[in-house]
Amino acid sequence: MTDTLVAENLHKRYGDTVALDGVSLSVGAGEVFALIGPNGAGKTTLVRALTGTMTPDEGSTSVLGGRPTEVDKSRVGLLPQSFDPPARLSARELVRYYAGLYDDAGNPDEALADVGLSDTGDTWYENLSGGQQRRACVAATLVNDPDVLFLDEPTTGIDPAGRRALWSLVENLAEGGTTVFLTTHYMAEAERLADRVGLLADGDLVAVGTPESLVAEHGGESRLVVETDARRTAVETRFMVEETESGLVFDGVTPADIGEVVSELNDRGIDYEALTWTEPDLEDVYLRLTGASLGPEMTRKAGQPAVAGAGAGTDSGAGASAGGEQ
Numbered sequence: 001m002t003d004t005l006v007a008e009n010l011h012k013r014y015g016d017t018v019a020l021d022g023v024s025l026s027v028g029a030g031e032v033f034a035l036i037g038p039n040g041a042g043k044t045t046l047v048r049a050l051t052g053t054m055t056p057d058e059g060s061t062s063v064l065g066g067r068p069t070e071v072d073k074s075r076v077g078l079l080p081q082s083f084d085p086p087a088r089l090s091a092r093e094l095v096r097y098y099a100g101l102y103d104d105a106g107n108p109d110e111a112l113a114d115v116g117l118s119d120t121g122d123t124w125y126e127n128l129s130g131g132q133q134r135r136a137c138v139a140a141t142l143v144n145d146p147d148v149l150f151l152d153e154p155t156t157g158i159d160p161a162g163r164r165a166l167w168s169l170v171e172n173l174a175e176g177g178t179t180v181f182l183t184t185h186y187m188a189e190a191e192r193l194a195d196r197v198g199l200l201a202d203g204d205l206v207a208v209g210t211p212e213s214l215v216a217e218h219g220g221e222s223r224l225v226v227e228t229d230a231r232r233t234a235v236e237t238r239f240m241v242e243e244t245e246s247g248l249v250f251d252g253v254t255p256a257d258i259g260e261v262v263s264e265l266n267d268r269g270i271d272y273e274a275l276t277w278t279e280p281d282l283e284d285v286y287l288r289l290t291g292a293s294l295g296p297e298m299t300r301k302a303g304q305p306a307v308a309g310a311g312a313g314t315d316s317g318a319g320a321s322a323g324g325e326q
């Protein structure tokens with residue numbers, strides 16, 4: 001069976017800027033694919049290539065088995081990153097306008113209800129808050145009940161509750177079989193919604209996989225974050241220690257190792273405000289693969305024995321956050 005979205009060896013330059021540098025990917029029917037990457041990585045350019053609003057210099061794309069420019073428009077929904085509808089249309093009029101473009105569109109009021117705008121449907125677009133405007137645009141994108149939905153940064157500017165409501169909406173659409181291709185700067189959004197995530201950096205798709213597989217492969221190790229004024233030279237430990245603005249990060253610390261680190265801090269009389277144990281997540285993958293996580297000073301005191309002392313082996317519990325002055 002043909003994949004719903006296919007990009008093959010896409011290249012796109014704007015003058016000296018390489019926006020896409022040989023990107024290939026495919027997205028299956030009913031799949032939710034999230035594209036992440038730094039500003040200027042080429043995410044919107046890839047969306048534009050897949051939706052036929054930009055012609056690549058090289059390579060090809062297909063949507064629902066055909067060229068993007070030739071596919072039945074009623075089967076595709078696109079929420080662009082920038083969408084500026086007329087300011088003096090109400091949200092309801094906006095969604096009705098888009099519904100009117102299709103022979104068999106859904107109910108505009110239901111689309112408004114889906115994005116939580118039932119009560120503000122009659123407000124002029126210019127008088128909606130930024131987040132409400134974004135929701136109105138999402139409703140306009142959904143009103144034709146598309147088989148394939150492109151969402152370019154759908155939740156930018158939307159408050160946390162609204163973002164979660166939109167996530168539920170996307171999940172419902174995906175459960176109903178809609179293929180979703182979204183871009184986002186919110187790692188939690190990608191982690192929650194996506195079956196697979198692609199990381200684009202400098203026009204290159206550097207990693208693709210399920211969120212779990214990306215975290216396992218590229219996320220690094222669990223770590224203990226210690227809020228303290230102490231510098232890393234103050235501790236002797238077998239763990240890699242990174243200095244950050246707020247303190248020290250002990251890499252590779254499992255829950256069973258927490259007591260060992262606490263003992264080291266205690267033995268050396270190091271005061272600390274809080275301890276937080278964390279597991280790697282998609283943000284770590286992003287930071288590592290884009291090179292953004294490299295702190296100025298990383299050091300591993302390899303081969304050194306664990307610092308012996310009281311409390312070694314104490315299990316402070318996964319995800320625990322503890323404060324204390326020693």
Ligand SMILES: Nc1ncnc2c1ncn2[C@@H]1O[C@H](COP(=O)(O)OP(=O)(O)OP(=O)(O)O)[C@@H](O)[C@H]1O
Nearest residue numbers: 014017018019037038039040041042043044045046
């Ligand atoms: N029409 C254009 N003319 C000139 N340069 C462009 C054009 N469109 C994109 N670019 C450049 O191509 C690169 C990729 O841009 P793109 O918008 O695809 O990035 P992005 O990953 O979507 O970024 P962001 O996360 O900031 O939205 C950038 O350097 C951008 O300045």
